[in-house]
Amino acid sequence: MNDAPAISVQNVSRDFEAGGQTLRVLHNVFTDVKAGELTYLVGESGSGKTTLISIIAGILYPTEGTVSVFGTDIYQLSDNDLVRFRLANIGFIFQQYNLLPSLSAAENASVPLVAAGMARGEALQRSRAVLEKLNMTDQAEKRPNQLSGGQQQRVAIARALVHEPRLIVCDEPTAALDAKSGRRVMDLLREVALSPDRSVIIVTHDNRIFDLADRILLMEDGRITRDGVDAMEH
Amino acid sequence: MTWIALRMLTGDTQKFIGLIFGIAFSTLLITQQLTIFVNLIQRGSSAVYNVGTVDLWVMDPASRTTDVVYPMPSTALDRVRGVAGIAWAAPYLQSGATIRTPDGDLEGVSVIGVDDSTLIGLPRNMVSGDKAALYEPDTVFVDDVGAERLFPPGVNPIGKSLEINDRRAVIRGVVDTTPTFTSQVILYTRYSNALSYVPGTRNRLSFVVARTAVGENIQAISSRISKQTGLKVRTRDEFAADGRNFIIENTGIPVNFGITVALGFVVGVAIVGLTLSLFIRDNIKQFGALKAIGVTNGKIRRMVAAQAGLVGLVGYAIGVLGAVAFVNGSASGGGFFKGFYTPWQIPLLTAVVTVVILTLTGLLALRTVLKTEPASVFR
Numbered sequence: 321m322n323d324a325p326a327i328s329v330q331n332v333s334r335d336f337e338a339g340g341q342t343l344r345v346l347h348n349v350f351t352d353v354k355a356g357e358l359t360y361l362v363g364e365s366g367s368g369k370t371t372l373i374s375i376i377a378g379i380l381y382p383t384e385g386t387v388s389v390f391g392t393d394i395y396q397l398s399d400n401d402l403v404r405f406r407l408a409n410i411g412f413i414f415q416q417y418n419l420l421p422s423l424s425a426a427e428n429a430s431v432p433l434v435a436a437g438m439a440r441g442e443a444l445q446r447s448r449a450v451l452e453k454l455n456m457t458d459q460a461e462k463r464p465n466q467l468s469g470g471q472q473q474r475v476a477i478a479r480a481l482v483h484e485p486r487l488i489v490c491d492e493p494t495a496a497l498d499a500k501s502g503r504r505v506m507d508l509l510r511e512v513a514l515s516p517d518r519s520v521i522i523v524t525h526d527n528r529i530f531d532l533a534d535r536i537l538l539m540e541d542g543r544i545t546r547d548g549v550d551a552m553e554h
Numbered sequence: 555m556t557w558i559a560l561r562m563l564t565g566d567t568q569k570f571i572g573l574i575f576g577i578a579f580s581t582l583l584i585t586q587q588l589t590i591f592v593n594l595i596q597r598g599s600s601a602v603y604n605v606g607t608v609d610l611w612v613m614d615p616a617s618r619t620t621d622v623v624y625p626m627p628s629t630a631l632d633r634v635r636g637v638a639g640i641a642w643a644a645p646y647l648q649s650g651a652t653i654r655t656p657d658g659d660l661e662g663v664s665v666i667g668v669d670d671s672t673l674i675g676l677p678r679n680m681v682s683g684d685k686a687a688l689y690e691p692d693t694v695f696v697d698d699v700g701a702e703r704l705f706p707p708g709v710n711p712i713g714k715s716l717e718i719n720d721r722r723a724v725i726r727g728v729v730d731t732t733p734t735f736t737s738q739v740i741l742y743t744r745y746s747n748a749l750s751y752v753p754g755t756r757n758r759l760s761f762v763v764a765r766t767a768v769g770e771n772i773q774a775i776s777s778r779i780s781k782q783t784g785l786k787v788r789t790r791d792e793f794a795a796d797g798r799n800f801i802i803e804n805t806g807i808p809v810n811f812g813i814t815v816a817l818g819f820v821v822g823v824a825i826v827g828l829t830l831s832l833f834i835r836d837n838i839k840q841f842g843a844l845k846a847i848g849v850t851n852g853k854i855r856r857m858v859a860a861q862a863g864l865v866g867l868v869g870y871a872i873g874v875l876g877a878v879a880f881v882n883g884s885a886s887g888g889g890f891f892k893g894f895y896t897p898w899q900i901p902l903l904t905a906v907v908t909v910v911i912l913t914l915t916g917l918l919a920l921r922t923v924l925k926t927e928p929a930s931v932f933r
Contacts (some may be wrong), residue, residue, distance in 0.1 A: 370932045379846050379928040400850060407848025414931055418843035422565015423558065434555060435849045479847075491932045523932075 325352035325388075326519045327376055327487065332385030334371050345371050347542045349385070355486075356516040358532065361523045363539035369523050370491065372539065376521060377489045378406045390486050407436055411480030413509075415492040417472045419464040419479075425471075426451060426460040429478035436483060443482075450478040453512055470501035477509060488513050490522040499528055506532050555849065559857035560864055562837060569836075570865070572829040577869025577908060578876070580822025584815050585877035585896070585904045591811035593881075593894045598801040599794030600732035600893075605646075605763060606678040609772050611793045612643075612762040612779055615786045619797045620648055621736065625757040626785070633783045634762045639775045643764035644669035645745050649752040653741075654717040655704055663700070663739040665718070667748025675763060676729065676742055683712055683727025688744060694718075695727035699892055700739030716741075718751045732893040735801055819907060826865070827915035834858075834919040838926055846928035854923055862916040870908045874901050 334346040346368045353359050353376075361369040374380035375387055378394045387394055389409065397405055411432070419428045429447035434440060451460050454474045464472050473493060480488050493509065494502030506529045513520050522533075530536065538546035564570050601620035602611070612634050616624035634643045647667030652660055668675030673688055681698045688695060694716070696704065701711045716723045718741070729742060743751060749758055762785075766775045776787040788796060802808050834841070841854065849857075877896065884891035 374929040374932050377846070379932075403845075403848050403850050405848075406846070410848075412843070412846050412931075414843060416839065418839050418931060420558065420562055420565075420840050422561045427558075427561070431558065431844070432847050434558060435844070435847060435853065440557060 326355040326357075326390055327353040327521075328386075328388040329372070329376065330386045330388075332372070332375055332382045332387060334368075334375060334380070335383045344383075345542050346375070346382070349542075349544055351537060351544055351547070353519050353521060353535075355390075355519050356514065357519055358510055358514055358534045359519065359521045360530065360533040360536045361521060361539060362525065362530075362536055367539040368542040369539045371542075373489050373491065373521060373523050377410055377412065377487075378402050407432060408483070409486050411483070411485040411488040411513075413473070413476050413480045413488065413490040413493050415495050417464070417476045417496075419472060419475055421464050424461045424463055425456060425467065425475045425478075428464070428475050429482050431479055432483040447478060447482050450482045451475070454478055454508060468501075469497050470505060473497060473501075473505050474508065477505070477513065481513060486518050488518065488520045490520065490524075492524055492526070493522060494524065494526045494529055502526060502529060555853050555857050556860045559860045562840070562857075563833070563861040563864060566833060566836070569829055569833045573826055573833070573865040574869045574872065576822055576825030576829060577866055577911065578872040579825065580818050580911060581870050581873025581904050581908055582876045582880075583818035583821070583873075584907055585874050585900055586880055587811050587814045587818065588900045588903065589877060589881050589894070589896045591807065591815075592897055592900065593891075594735070594807060595798050595801055597733060597735035597737075598797035598799075600797075601648075601734050602790060602794040602797060604677045604731045605675055607674065607765060608763040608790060609766050610764045610776055610779065611788050611790070612764060612783070612785050613760070613788070615784075617760075617786065619800045620761075620793075621734075621797075622800065623648060623760045625755065626759045626762075627757045628759050630759055630783065630785060631762050634764055634779055634785070637775070637779050637782050639767050639770040639778060641765045641767040642672075642674070643762050644672060644674040645759055646675045646761040646763045647745055647748045647752070647758060648760045649748070649754065649758075650738075651718050651741075651752050653723075653739075656714055656716070661704065661739055663718075663741050664734070664736070665748050665752050666740060666742050667745035667752075668742060670744045670746050673744070677731045679730040681728040681730045682710075685727070687726035688742070690724075690726060692722055692724050692747070693726045693743065694723045694747075695729045695742040696725050697731040697733070697740040697742075698728050699731070699733045699737075699889060700741075701725075701728050702889060703739055719753065721751055723751065733890065735797075737890060819911065822907075822911045823914060826911055827918060830862070830865075830915045830919045831922070834922055838922065839931060841923045842926045842928055842931040845926065846931050851924055855920060858916055858920045858923065862912040866908050866912045870905060874904060 329349055329351045332346055332349045336343045336345055361373055363369045375382050394402060394405060426444050426447045429451055430443035433443035448460050456474050459467055459471055494505060510532055537544050614624040614626045631645050649665050651663055651665045653663050654660060673685055687693055696711055705711050711725045714725050766772050772789055779787045881894050881896050885894040
């Protein structure tokens with residue numbers, strides 16, 4: 321593992337306007353995430369974990385504070401540069417997978433490469449190679465509705481990994497899966513996604529998989545209140 | 555990303571067909587109605603174009619079209635012939651009459667009297683019979699569409715007798731004409747015969763049709779005739795336009811067809827707009843995910859444009875081909891639709907309307923996508 325912080329969150333706050341009132345959902349959050357680390361963001365609903373991961377992933381501007389991802393102060397980038405930065409450096413895994421229903425598994429996994437301008441044939445070749453690593457070779461040509469939940473999540477993982485990003489953010493990756501499938505997906509994610517120069521941050525409620533974390537950040541009322549693998553034991 | 559956009563679109567078969575139906579229906583309706591409108595209006599000039607080799611139509615100043623005529627004294631013919639630069643001038647009579655068919659039915663007809671000696675005023679082509687037969691006594695030629703109306707299918711009209719105002723007329727030829735706006739049966743006969751078939755007032759001459767001498771300027775001759783005779787003179791194309799304009803100005807046809815075309819547009823916007831927004835709404839999570847992954851708004855715009863383009867292309871092709879097939883099929887069947895065609899300007903106009911419909915609805919749908927925050931996929 322590399323000791324240098326891959327992600328640095330400095331004094332980040334976020335306000336939302338609701339019913340004419342300003343609501344602060346993140347309060348001056350400071351944290352660092354190292355490369356090669358599997359970090360969980362846990363907490364009750366409304367604790368601010370989704371807001372924080374959105375800000376870290378570069379898809380939600382903070383009201384104040386800075387976020388540095390592998391040395392780039394991402395909110396100093398122009399809108400278009402930030403989009404390009406996400407495309408090159410961040411992989412997303414969503415709770416509901418958000419696969420395109422009319423595309424095959426291989427085509428779905430190839431989307432980030434195609435979005436980056438890679439030719440369709442080459443993109444498909446690379447996405448099939450990633451699906452192979454995830455034991456999905458036989459399912460590569462199937463559409464999402466022909467796959468089980470676990471298989472769909474593997475396709476989503478392939479899509480998040482195919483362009484070899486340095487940060488992977490996951491939103492409740494096991495929420496829609498049974499315990500066995502969830503465990504298998506997390507094992508796979510740890511095995512395939514984690515590497516010395518890559519960080520994985522997972523937002524989860526699922527205490528069945530807490531033992532797989534390198535680090536757990538507990539959030540309460542928009543603040544990180546505990547930090548460490550034993551954060552949930554208190 | 556274009557192929558992804560198109561796969562997203564075609565993957566949802568129901569909505570894809572709905573979108574294509576919307577555009578195809580709208581295109582079909584607009585193209586078909588505009589085609590019928592244009593052809594119907596052009597019927598206002600078919601009586602003029604049915605007469606070949608004529609440069610100028612001379613008439614009483616009160617006359618407006620071939621159907622709205624104030625007859626002139628027969629001396630008008632000699633006055634026109636006396637104008638320098640005229641190659642020839644011939645009398646032309648047009649009048650309404652009622653005939654009794656062999657079955658005893660009554661039918662309103664238009665009787666046209668052409669020059670006794672030269673037969674100037676007859677259409678160029680005969681469907682059956684010989685033009686020379688018109689020199690025989692009591693002879694009339696009937697137009698081909700009129701013949702279909704007067705006689706049941708399979709019955710040869712040649713040799714059949716009609717009764718026009720108590721006078722016998724024998725059909726000895728069928729002429730090839732474009733039906734007129736009123737779609738009346740047209741009977742052609744010699745001018746002297748026409749005078750006896752259609753009794754009327756002292757003045758009977760409807761028009762003098764004339765041709766300018768070789769090398770003469772038509773407009774100059776037109777002005778000269780008008781100046782010397784005090785009669786109204788119109789060139790062939792001017793008089794054809796008068797016929798069309800008369801219909802536009804004096805009937806509700808433009809308004810009625812205009813309403814149908816507008817309805818086609820509104821239906822197109824409604825169906826396509828609704829289906830496209832449903833399609834976008836159903837895929838909003840996917841679009842959000844794409845934006846989070848790193849697909850720029852520019853690429854999203856191009857994706858929606860590609861989707862709209864495919865729908866437009868397929869829907870337009872189906873609609874226009876359907877309308878053209880309808881018009882051509884109807885025209886080949888003869889009758890009312892004889893001579894109907896689709897002017898190239900109409901599909902072009904429909905293409906513009908299709909682009910407008912898709913741009914309007916596409917922009918509305920795109921607004922939703924562009925407003926979607928990528929962070930929404932985490933909620």
